Amino acid sequence: MADDVAVEETPKAPPWKAEKTTAQWGRFLVFEGCVMTRRMVGSRYTARFILDKYGFNYATMDNESCCGSPILRSGGEELANKQRTVNLLNIQKLGFDTIISACPGCGSQLSAGEAKRMGIKVYHYMELVYSLAKNGEILHPDMVDPLPPLTVTAHDPCHLDRGLGVDCNLMHSTIVNALPNQTWVECEEHDRCCGAGGGVRASQKDLSYKIRERKIKKLMRTEADIVLAACPFCELQIDEGLRKTEDCSMRSITPQSYLAMMFKDVDEGVDD
Numbered sequence: 001m002a003d004d005v006a007v008e009e010t011p012k013a014p015p016w017k018a019e020k021t022t023a024q025w026g027r028f029l030v031f032e033g034c035v036m037t038r039r040m041v042g043s044r045y046t047a048r049f050i051l052d053k054y055g056f057n058y059a060t061m062d063n064e065s066c067c068g069s070p071i072l073r074s075g076g077e078e079l080a081n082k083q084r085t086v087n088l089l090n091i092q093k094l095g096f097d098t099i100i101s102a103c104p105g106c107g108s109q110l111s112a113g114e115a116k117r118m119g120i121k122v123y124h125y126m127e128l129v130y131s132l133a134k135n136g137e138i139l140h141p142d143m144v145d146p147l148p149p150l151t152v153t154a155h156d157p158c159h160l161d162r163g164l165g166v167d168c169n170l171m172h173s174t175i176v177n178a179l180p181n182q183t184w185v186e187c188e189e190h191d192r193c194c195g196a197g198g199g200v201r202a203s204q205k206d207l208s209y210k211i212r213e214r215k216i217k218k219l220m221r222t223e224a225d226i227v228l229a230a231c232p233f234c235e236l237q238i239d240e241g242l243r244k245t246e247d248c249s250m251r252s253i254t255p256q257s258y259l260a261m262m263f264k265d266v267d268e269g270v271d272d
Helices: 019-025 034-038 041-053 069-073 077-093 104-110 125-134 158-163 168-177 205-221 232-243 255-260
Strands: 007-009 027-031 057-061 098-101 121-124 150-155 182-184 226-229 251-253
Touching: 019 125, 027 041, 027 077, 027 104, 034 041, 034 232, 041 125, 041 255, 069 077, 069 104, 077 104, 098 104, 098 125, 104 121, 104 158, 121 125, 125 168, 125 255, 150 168, 150 205, 168 182, 168 226, 168 255, 205 232, 226 232, 226 255, 232 251
Parallel strands: 027 057, 027 098, 098 121, 150 182, 150 226, 226 251
Antiparallel strands: 007 057
16 A cells, blocks of 8 residues: 555445445446545535445545546646546556546546556446336335435536546436335426536636526426435535525435435534
8 A cells, every 4th residue: 555645444344235236336446536526525425424334445545635637628628637547557556457437527537548448437426316216125124114205316527427437327317216105297308417627617707697597497397305315515506506595405416425415324413
């Protein structure tokens, strides 16, 4: 292990775990990303909570640096590439060849360039949750019984749908339909941008909010309780828009937070 890179190890696996799915993924490193570690910390907590609950074998880097995606979208290609290389080399030194990205923007950036040459595979967090649902292992004995009835729709993040080539609509629907008392409803234009990424929210707020307004209108038509957004930046953008919408109780959360809220002990160890 490299002396200048520290890894936070996963705690000891719980007594119950989804053996088939965890074996399928093996040991991997979770790249959490700047947005989730600094702004959407609740999604960071639930991501780790779900990994621990199902007994995945993972580690995180305590000196993780920016992947370079925001820099690239701002025109700094050379610096962005350097950031990616630094992260990939550190991950390779630690002996990992599989990265699970909690942010599609990070995943899209890290999977570009030299990752393939270095033998490093990059996946997104939702692919883990989807594999639990697909393998029939998503139901857990620590879940609330019965699960609260909810109507759920989803937004497909651009970097996940187009950048990483993930079939978000299939994964969202599979996850929701695998849980009792949950009703899946597909949103029109579910794969259309929410206006957060590509540097738009940072540099062109008026345009960003106009794009979001269109997205919010489509989401509202579903009459869902929850919008799944498998990207912390999309989650932030959409939830902010929903909260500004009059008489709207719909909220946007990540798939891991959606799954985590169904556990009896999700709030244990969380400070008030």
